[in-house]
Amino acid sequence: MNFHHNSNFQNETLRDFSKEEERFILNKGFISIRKEFPIQVFPIISGKSKKTSLIVPALNPANINEKIADIHYASIADAEEAAKTSIKSFETWKNTKPEIRIGFLKKAADILRSQKAELTALISLEVGKGIKDIDAEIAEAIDFCEFYAKEAEDIFQPRKRDLLGEENVYTYIPRGVTLVVAPWNFPLAILCGMTVAPLVAGNPVIMKPAEQSSTIAFKLFNILIEAGIPSSVLHFLPGKGEEIGAYLVKHSEIHTINFTGSRAVGLGMIREAASQDLKFVKKVVAEMGGKNAMIVDEDADLDEAVIASIQSAFGFQGQKCSALSRIILLESKYDTFKSRFIDSLQSLKPGLPEDPSVKVGPVIDSESKTRLDNIASQFSSKIISKLKIEEGQKYTGHFVEPIIFESEDSTSPLGQTEFFGPYVTLFKAKNFEEAIKIANNVDYALTGGIFSRNPKNIQYAKEKFEVGNLYINRGITGAVVDRQPFGGYKLSGVGAKAGGPDYLKQFLEPISITENTMRRGFIPET
């Protein structure tokens, strides 16, 4: 068999859980991380832990009786100090040889690899993600380190175009202090990628993790410091987004904001950045969500389509920006798909995500639960199936019942609003062209998929389906670094794809230098 590789980058290997020893190591991870509870998470600026007046407990969303950590929230003063020291350290970091910065990323990848079991346990317990999703996430974090390290190796090779008597060099310099505002749903991978890319490019970074996943963020911060990143260029600020996040977004010395989160917050940042009167243009890189669709053609393999839809819609309770929330079916497939899909949902087991047989865990917090419950009652007449969660479980954790809706109106909120939960709606289309039209008729363009065995329709989708990541005859989540660079357009985001060839350049300014080397008719030999 012939495999065509276009790069020599190697993705991190997933763990093979059919092996008994892997399952054994996994269990040990839970035991050892629990011994550290409650973990004390502090703001850290230039290597120094900060005292705080606000301590918020981090609770296991699947069992709120379990305390994971105490999060010591940073203050505005801390944010100001982080910004100030970042500016001071910028010159040194900028002038540090790229090879040295690259080496730190490779070391970080090694440390991440060595701590897979504990990190898996911590992610499971702090955000309620399932084991296999976590394994993919840790692999992704490692991939980000290795991939951006490799990209940096290429980017920092100056591009030369020398002529007789004229030397031309095209090269990159770092932009400046970068604020990283990360989400909780990929607490390790997204934060890691968003942080190491500006760092390896030569920018000091202020990490502002999501409130809900500060403990994992703290672990990652410590790993990066352990890997050798100087404490003067990487600062850790757990705390309220509305407070310290907003303060730093406005800060006159922050050059780049690297954001992943809600559309409202992202657009707000872009407006804020544009309205500031600075000596440079503040850049916002934002990844903001989606309302992702799967089209099931009349000739689709339903065995595959149903499984892929279940995983894409309900994996991690639908709390992924890539999650499936609309299934657009060709009429002839509608009834069979619907009944198999419903039965399949009803076969999933809800419970504690650390139990490997559980497929449905909690949502992140009570706020999210209330919001989702309200949506469910608002559209209760459209519900065609709901996976029952036992009363007891509802009281001990933030569990939301996964729901399949059915709707004829793709312009209603069921077809337009991102719910960020285990909700999916079925829509009907007369033909494939109409299905694509429905799929495109949203503000977002993030991920999408089709199940079809008609080469014409596959080609049509490749040309017309408005998404950043299109998947054909497979699930629509689980993008792999370098193989499937991830990110959307329209209101799904602005900026280059994560894990792709353009990502690093967002934190760099390209410079072109031309030197006339001729002096009075004399040309030095090159």
Place this chain on the structure above:
Amino acid sequence: MKATEESGPKTILSPLDLQNRILEKGKELFRLSDSFEDGFFSTYRLFSKSLLFLENRPLLKLQAFRFADLFPSLSSLSSISRYIRIYFIETPTEIPKWILLFLSLLLSNRLSSVFVALGAKIGIKLTAKFFILGRTYGSDRKKIIDRYKNGICSTIDILGEAVLSEKEAERYISEYLLLLEEVSKDKELSEIRSSQFPNEPTGNVSVKCSSLYSQLDPLAHESSVTHLMDKLRPILSSAVSKNIFINLDMEQYETKDIIMDTAFRIFREPEFENYPHFGIVIQAYLKASQADLSKVIEYSKKRKYPLTVRLVKGAYWEYEMTQSAQKGWEPPVFLKKSDTDKNYEECSALLLRSYPHIRPAFGSHNIRSLSSAFVRAAEYSVPEKFFEVQMLYGMGNSYKQAIRSLGISVREYSPIGEVIPGMAYLVRRLLENSTNEGFLKNINANSKDRERLLYLENTK
């Protein structure tokens, strides 16, 4: 493999002697099969000849397999003719130009395109019927009875779509229970059995574990095993009360350990520990197969009655290669076909050496592989009555007769289920399993080429 263990053979064959005997045995099988060829089963030869049209036409073969895979989801004649156009006319293949011209002419007219679609539908149904026994045991048991009359036993398996939910799994369980019921109540079958196959149990059923439980998951090993045992218990209980053989089939590598652990645990339960008719499968294309086989042998030694092991090469090679490549894993299967063949022979020897603690069932259509097993059996003095050969329903009938004539039992793996979705299933198996391709060549080859197939490593 060294042949120096305690229960070793009386006469140790030198490697050269062994090879020569295998060659002789293979030639004998070919000779015998030729003598059976023009009898009762000759339609198959016609069919396999027609399949030859696909040989050396890789693009057409690919489209043909793709079309068959798609076929079950085409609901109308107009969609069939539409897809014939898309798959065979608009996609370049090696179809001769005059056929293409003729075909597009027929498809251009509404009336004649219905004719083409109907033709394709009948053709696919007929093809499916070659490989699939029938819809249910009840409706098509005559065929099984006919096979028994011709001296060929069967193991029945239920085909179908993947189980996506517990509801679908429950439906399969009741289908298995119904099948056991029907087999045990078949008077005609029991008469033939008691007269011609005195040692055969009432029936023989192959169970696909993945169709009994929709949430099989290697990560959740413990709960998968527990659930699978719960699902299997009523089926095994029913089989025990009716004296029916139950074989647990193997599928993907990732569920192998779940199925093995399930078998080890459930066969040990008081209700089942002294039951003589249980079997499991070892797939020789897996690198772990010899280690697994040793475990099964050790387990079987502790039983009152030996387990049966169906030794196959395995039908998911492409799937396993894709999975491991995408996950960055070492492939669990041998990369070279000849390594699998060699391993098959080593596993055969291991099985035969464990006589009488385990019953071997050699599942293969490869004459070299089977000859090797027969020669080894003689070397280790394993009586012919103690092992059997298993082949797929619809394939290699003259070989089945040839093996029968050597005094070795032959059992057919006979799928039942809806013909159309079943066809897609079988095409997938055929496509995945390059050994079957070898088999087709095998059948149609002339005697010189056939002899070349008897060497373990193709020198080409």
